[in-house]
Amino acid sequence: MSTTSAFQIFSSLRYDPALPAETEQPATAYPDPRESPYYLLQYHRDRLLNAAREFRWDQAIEFLQQDAGPLARLLDTHIPDTSKAWRLRIVVDCNGVCVVEVHPTAPMPPSNLLVPIPSLPHRLSSPDDIWRVYVDSASTVPSEFTTHKTTARDGYTAARQRTGIDSPAELAEVLMVNPEGEIMEGSITTPYFLARNSGSGQESEVGLTPRWITPPLASGGNAGTTRRYALKNGFCTEHRILASELVDGEPCWLSNGVRGFLQGVIVLKDHHK
Known part of the structure; x- marks a missing residue:
């Protein structure tokens, strides 16, 4: 196990002043602190x-x-304008020193931050908002650096480069694959796929199917915050999925701590670049 200080751990999250009001809507099982503008703090x-x-x-x-x-309260001291949404990156080193980086982020309906449920439909402004989701052409060996979010991200960067994703602003994602051919996670998101027959009978933590x-997590991916939220609220269940099981054009969901829940489509036949 590495103990070097050459890397830091981090987590990226959204500050959104509209979030507290959104969590008060009916049927939104959102974790405490509900009154916080910091998403899943x-x-x-x-x-x-x-x-x-x-x-x-x-x-x-x-x-x-x-x-x-x-x-x-620490994060509050870094917010330039409390009337706007921001992307925060909390970085902590081995000495417990915390650095908070703050960047502008695109506006979006706060409801997109809530786990998708039938009684509260997820809104998209246009079909152009659907993400293209590719599968990495090489495998990644699971390690503590894939289980946890760290600044040692060369493997993720390489996967994005192989796929031709040049900018984080692109609505494009690449799925990481372990040496056994299992989907691990996305390079910047947690993916969710339609349940196959072998997995559709599992119940979630709240007793839903x-x-x-x-x-x-046994496939090697990251224990993401929105992943935890989705599992606890019955949106999904865990199930091993092989890259070979994915179908070109099938719908999927993606999520992360800044953008919430995003609709995607699997792209297998066409190259990104």
Whole structure:
């Protein structure tokens, strides 16, 4: 297990002043703190803490053991304009030093941050908002650097380059594949696929039988915040899925801590570039 300080752990999340009001809508099972403009704040703190424990960074563990309240107050000091949405990147090193990077982010309906459920339809402004989802042509070996979000991201960068994705602004994603041919995750998102017959009988944590499945952590992917949210709210269940099972043109969902839940389509036959 690596203990080097050559990398940091991080988590990216959205600040959105409209979020607290959206979580008060009926049928939105959203975790506390519900009143926070920081999207899934407690989940981001948990994710960072779990990573610090994995790497045995005692000072980082001590810093991250604070609850969401003090963390939110720290983040507040970095928000340039509380009337706008922002993308935050919380970076923590092995000494427990925290750096918060803040960048502008595109506006979007706050409802897109809520897990998709039948009684609260997800809105898209146009078909052009659907992401193109490709499959990496090479495999990635799972490690603590795929299980946890760190700045050691050469494998993810290489996968995007192989696919021809040049900018994070592109509505394009590449799915990482482990040496056994299993889908691990997306390069910047958690993917969700239509349940195959072999997985459609599983129940979620809330006793539902979801229509969607997401790769289990055993396949090597990241324990994402929106992934945790989707599982706890019955949107999906975990199930191993092979890259060879995917069908060109099939719908999928993607999610991450800045953009929420996004609709995508699997692209197998056409090259991106």
